[in-house]
Amino acid sequence: MHADDTDFLAQRFEAHRGHLRAVAHRMLGSTAEAEDAVQEAWFRVSRSDTSRVDNLGGWMTTVVGRVCLDMLRSRKSRAEEPLDTTAPPPAAAPPADPEQDALLADSVGVALLVVLDTLTPAERLAFVLHDLFAVPYDEIAAVVDRTPAAARQLASRARRRVQGADVPDHDSVRQRRQWEVVDAFLAAARDGDFEGLLDVLDPDVIARTETGVTTGAAAVARGASTFGSVALAARPVLAVGHALVDGATGFVVLVDGRAERALRFAFVRDRIAVIDIVTDPDRLARLDIRPV
Incomplete structure (x- = not known):
């Protein structure tokens, strides 16, 4: 060389x-x-x-x-x-x-x-x-x-x-706990409950989108109002529900029956450690999304 x-x-x-x-x-x-x-x-x-x-x-x-x-x-x-x-x-x-x-x-x-x-x-x-x-x-x-x-x-x-899901998802107590953590995350985001968000986020949580990454519980909690507005968008064509996203615990936002965005979570000790937020249509189309 x-x-x-x-x-x-x-x-x-x-x-x-x-x-x-x-x-x-x-x-x-x-x-x-x-x-x-x-x-x-x-x-x-x-x-x-x-x-x-x-x-x-x-x-x-x-x-x-x-x-x-x-x-x-x-x-x-x-x-x-x-x-x-x-x-x-x-x-x-x-x-x-x-x-x-x-x-x-x-x-x-x-x-x-x-x-x-x-x-x-x-x-x-x-x-x-x-x-x-x-x-x-x-x-x-x-x-x-x-x-x-x-x-x-x-x-x-x-x-x-x-995620601790060594047994099938529908039989897993831990899986149900993860849905509870996700629901608590969404509720706290909806209500602007900063302390509530900190309760469910790992201190070193990472939230990743197509445009960048937010790291740390405080920073992710401050930005969670975005998640809340998505989850509670008052349009009759929109629905939000639990889903397995590429096999991981998550939720999906549907508009006219089509996925508009998907969130995928990873957990450490019953706290959210990673949040992947996917909105790009091409990336969404490649995801394996299974509503539950």
């Missing part, structure tokens, strides 16, 4: 280092191991031909994901624990642009790491990359050497385990 190309690649890698470290920390649950993974990712990136890579940031994410998958599999084979599971998440470097800010994983708390430790390496990678970093299933499939459909199934299984 030409020296100028190497310098450019190194600059781009440094611009994404904070994001890559956050991905690695969410995958590994260890600050030290995350740093090792990022360094190994740089070795792999620096030896690769990137001339045909259109999205360097996305490609680097899959590279660090592959490194973390190898490390998780090695850890499982040796029955090891992460080096410092109780350590706080690393401080992310300033993002290169708002799009990178939307990808930072430091918005999800340490409590989720405890749950992630129950997953297989492939499940953990699929869940972290897709649900926390919005990496498409076809890119995840290349990392785990499976089809996109199989990658979707990995993420779905992981999501159910994260």
Whole structure:
């Protein structure tokens, strides 16, 4: 590789280092191991031909994901624990642009790491990359050497385990509890009940839309009036109801029988930890939405 190309690649890698470290920390649950993974990712990136890579940031994410998958599999084979599971998440470097800010994983708390430790390496990678970093299933499939459909199934299984839904949804006490939490969230949003919202939100909650990300319970609670106005829109053509959204607890807003928006939730210890808000018609059409 030409020296100028190497310098450019190194600059781009440094611009994404904070994001890559956050991905690695969410995958590994260890600050030290995350740093090792990022360094190994740089070795792999620096030896690769990137001339045909259109999205360097996305490609680097899959590279660090592959490194973390190898490390998780090695850890499982040796029955090891992460080096410092109780350590706080690393401080992310300033993002290169708002799009990178939307990808930072430091918005999800340490409590989720405890749950992630129950997953297989492939499940953990699929869940972290897709649900926390919005990496498409076809890119995840290349990392785990499976089809996109199989990658979707990995993420779905992981999501159910994260939510505590190891038994069928209609038989799950925890699932019913999650509907109660969602209903309490909507009621508090409708009433402008800030304290009520804080009661049902994980302190490190992340709310993600097509236009950006809001992190932290206080910030999400302040913006919840938007959710309330959606849920209570007084139009006879509109209906709001519980739904499984790609297998996750959620709700859907219907207009003339068609989904206008869908919210998908992930939970940590009976509090909302992640809210995905989908309004784009193309994205909505790709979701598996099942009213319940």
